[in-house]
Amino acid sequence: xxxxxxxxxxxxxxxxxxxxxxxxxxxxxxxxxxxxxxxxxxxxxxxxxxxxxxxxxxxxxxxxxxxxxxxxxxxxxxxxxxxxxxxxxxxxxxxxxxxxxxxxxxxxxxxxxxxxxxxxxxxxxxxxxxxxxxxxxxxxxxxxxxxxxxxxxxxx
Amino acid sequence: xxxxxxxxxxxxxxxxxxxxxxxxxxxxxxxxxxxxxxxxxxxxxxxxxxxxxxxxxxxxxxxxxxxxxxxxxxxxxxxxxxxxxxxxxxxxxxxxxxxxxxxxxxxxxxxxxxxxxxxxxxxxxxxxxxxxxxxxxxxxxxxxxxxxxxxxxxxxxxxxxxxxxxxxxxxxxxxxxxxxxxxxxxxxxxxxxxxxxxxxxxxxxxxxxxxxxxxxxxxxxxxxxxxxxxxxxxxxxxxxxxxxxxxxxxxxxxxxxxxxxxxxxxxxxxxxxxxxxxxxxxxxxxxxxxxxxxxxxxxxxxxxxxxxxxxxxxxxxxxxxxxxxxxxxxxxxxxxxxxxxxxxxxxxxxxxxxxxxxxxxxxxxxxxxxxxxxxxxxxxxxxxxxxxxxxxxxxxxxxxxxxxxxxxxxxxxxxxxxxxxxxxxxxxxxxxxxxxxxxxxxxxxxxxxxxxxxxxxxxxxxxxxxxxxxxxxxxxxxxxxxxxxxxxxxxxxxxxxxxxxx
Numbered sequence: 001x002x003x004x005x006x007x008x009x010x011x012x013x014x015x016x017x018x019x020x021x022x023x024x025x026x027x028x029x030x031x032x033x034x035x036x037x038x039x040x041x042x043x044x045x046x047x048x049x050x051x052x053x054x055x056x057x058x059x060x061x062x063x064x065x066x067x068x069x070x071x072x073x074x075x076x077x078x079x080x081x082x083x084x085x086x087x088x089x090x091x092x093x094x095x096x097x098x099x100x101x102x103x104x105x106x107x108x109x110x111x112x113x114x115x116x117x118x119x120x121x122x123x124x125x126x127x128x129x130x131x132x133x134x135x136x137x138x139x140x141x142x143x144x145x146x147x148x149x150x151x152x153x154x155x156x
Numbered sequence: 157x158x159x160x161x162x163x164x165x166x167x168x169x170x171x172x173x174x175x176x177x178x179x180x181x182x183x184x185x186x187x188x189x190x191x192x193x194x195x196x197x198x199x200x201x202x203x204x205x206x207x208x209x210x211x212x213x214x215x216x217x218x219x220x221x222x223x224x225x226x227x228x229x230x231x232x233x234x235x236x237x238x239x240x241x242x243x244x245x246x247x248x249x250x251x252x253x254x255x256x257x258x259x260x261x262x263x264x265x266x267x268x269x270x271x272x273x274x275x276x277x278x279x280x281x282x283x284x285x286x287x288x289x290x291x292x293x294x295x296x297x298x299x300x301x302x303x304x305x306x307x308x309x310x311x312x313x314x315x316x317x318x319x320x321x322x323x324x325x326x327x328x329x330x331x332x333x334x335x336x337x338x339x340x341x342x343x344x345x346x347x348x349x350x351x352x353x354x355x356x357x358x359x360x361x362x363x364x365x366x367x368x369x370x371x372x373x374x375x376x377x378x379x380x381x382x383x384x385x386x387x388x389x390x391x392x393x394x395x396x397x398x399x400x401x402x403x404x405x406x407x408x409x410x411x412x413x414x415x416x417x418x419x420x421x422x423x424x425x426x427x428x429x430x431x432x433x434x435x436x437x438x439x440x441x442x443x444x445x446x447x448x449x450x451x452x453x454x455x456x457x458x459x460x461x462x463x464x465x466x467x468x469x470x471x472x473x474x475x476x477x478x479x480x481x482x483x484x485x486x487x488x489x490x491x492x493x494x495x496x497x498x499x500x501x502x503x504x505x506x507x508x509x510x511x512x513x514x515x516x517x518x519x520x521x522x523x524x525x526x527x528x529x530x531x532x533x534x535x536x537x538x539x540x541x542x543x544x545x546x547x548x549x550x551x552x553x554x555x556x557x558x559x560x561x562x563x564x565x566x567x568x569x570x571x572x573x574x575x576x577x578x579x580x581x582x583x584x585x586x587x588x589x590x591x592x593x594x595x596x597x598x599x600x601x602x603x604x605x606x607x608x609x610x611x612x613x614x615x616x617x618x619x620x621x622x623x624x625x626x627x628x629x630x631x632x633x634x635x636x637x638x639x640x641x642x643x644x645x646x647x648x649x650x651x652x653x654x655x656x657x658x
Contacts, residue, residue: 012584012585012586013321013324013585013586015585016324016585016586016587019581019585020327020331023331023334027334027349030348030349030351031348034346034348035344035346038615039610039615039617040610040611040614040615041611041615042606042607042610043344044341044343044344044346044348045348046607047337047603047606047607048334048337048348048349051330051333051334051337052334054330055327055330055331055334058323058326058327058330059327061323062321062323062324062327065323072586074584075380075584076380076381077380077584078376078377078379078380078580080379081375081376081379081380082376082577082580085372085375085376085379085548085552085576086372086573086576086577087573088552088556089552089555089556089559089569089570089572089573089576090569090570090573092556092557092560092569093556093560093566093567093568093569093570094566096560096566097566105553105556105557108552108553108556109549109550109552109553110549112548112549112552112553113545113549115379115545115548115549116379116544116545116548118543118545119545119546119549123546124549127546127549127550128549131549131550131553132553135553135554135557139557139561143207143210144210145210145557145561146564
């Protein structure tokens with residue numbers, strides 16, 4: 001948008017375009033087993049096929065337009081965040097039935113707390129304990145959500 | 157006098173002690189999350205929405221309305237105090253609000269924003285009550301072709317109002333539509349794009365997508381740079397504006413309300429457009445245009461009123477047609493569907509209590525904001541100084557519980573992680589999440605109406621052009637699309653967005 005030191009191409013947009021084309025190809029490939037049907041009686045594959053084609057064209061246009069244009073700085077990537085934030089809900093999903101609500105939530109909070117370099121171990125532990133106790137009181141006892149507090153993996 | 161009777165019924169529903177309490181909790185929670193730096197109204201609502209699902213439909217939607225107002229107010233607070241608008245609609249507020257704060261007038265800016273919003277909210281609540289019922293009568297005449305065209309218009313508008321590249325926004329809409337298709341085909345029962353996972357047969361969980369793309373992506377973005385921010389906490393002066401300042405804000409608030417009410421009805425993000433439009437108008441007609449960008453009161457009062465009025469009237473297309481006008485309304489539609497309510501013209505006749513209860517609760521939510529939330533500003537400001545690394549593990553725990561509580565489906569939690577990554581990737585590639593969400597919500601509806609329209613017309617696609625209402629809507633959509641690609645408009649659009657980024 002603004003004037004910055006020029007490079008031969010906009011790598012961000014090139015990547016965006018290529019990824020969009022890849023996504024379109026994936027959806028299009030998944031559509032191949034679906035019946036396309038006719039325009040009168042559209043099959044389950046008709047609309048998705050149309051959209052996949054459209055997405056592919058848009059992706060290609062984004063990629064093409066990125067050539068010969070200035071780039072903008074990409075910025076930092078929150079690797080540590082990705083490493084600890086994203087596994088938190090996954091862990092909760094894997095263990096909430098087996099371990100039960102209380103231990104699963106405790107560990108989930110503890111994992112998420114690791115995402116910041118500023119969080120020391122002891123405060124993280126304290127925070128996880130507090131979050132677990134409060135959430136159990138609010139969601140399990142207060143709102144009466146049907147979660148097992150302690151699951152079968154713990155022999156309870 | 158039907159209107160008054162109906163409103164009275166709405167207020168009797170919304171003002172039961174339990175519902176008032178839920179509204180209050182909603183406002184407080186919404187503000188609590190909304191004031192977190194960089195987390196806008198959409199992200200806040202997405203993260204808090206699951207909590208409301210445990211309640212009965214009316215209470216749940218009332219609490220959601222409370223969350224919405226709280227979140228919006230929280231967003232303005234961060235925009236004014238630390239120049240970090242969570243959403244493009246409060247980006248305009250940040251321009252002059254932050255400058256006011258730097259001049260030591262943070263308290264005034266905050267109360268002007270709240271009072272302006274309250275006035276706009278009151279007027280537009282009446283407008284919704286006035287115009288929604290007759291519009292449902294029109295909406296009942298809409299056939300599949302009209303619905304299809306209207307949704308196309310909504311999607312095109314969301315593209316026009318997105319930041320940055322139009323092409324990428326279009327691609328996001330299409331990607332959203334494709335993601336919306338995941339699940340079982342309603343006509344044939346064929347599973348589509350589920351990759352053999354039966355847990356995804358009912359489609360991808362809407363809450364998981366919203367929490368991931370808006371909530372988690374925001375957290376990751378905030379974790380990129382953990383440096384401290386300059387908070388204008390020391391500069392909070394007296395809250396209430398002086399008589400002179402009060403007189404100064406009347407004009408902008410009135411104009412903002414008018415602009416917002418009209419633009420809010422447009423599909424595709426009226427509130428955002430409204431605050432930009434109001435700012436431009438105030439700057440144009442001001443006697444001191446040079447003050448804008450340096451802490452002009454009108455630059456806060458006008459856009460904030462317009463924003464709120466637009467947010468309110470964007471309930472009109474939602475309640476009458478079942479079509480969300482912006483991401484927040486898309487969240488509302490998702491919440492309604494989870495509660496078993498199919499938004500559309502039938503809601504007003506079949507569930508009048510719900511319909512009028514929601515309208516009344518909008519106003520109550522607004523009132524609570526001014527009466528309870530404004531005096532608490534000191535508390536919210538303290539919250540701004542709570543370090544971020546303490547807050548986000550709490551948010552992650554809440555998100556996990558919330559998403560799981562919707563359907564007790566562990567696969568929804570895996571979807572959250574996936575969409576969190578996707579949302580972060582999108583933000584790195586400068587793709588806007590709002591069109592994606594709108595596409596996701598509208599995808600199934602769009603396909604259903606397309607297929608129905610084609611069956612009704614015996615496979616003749618010209619049906620969209622031969623039915624007059626449909627034709628008019630499609631021509632509008634085309635006009636919008638042509639406009640955003642015109643070089644002049646494009647330049648102007650870039651300028652507007654750059655100005656708000658600065």
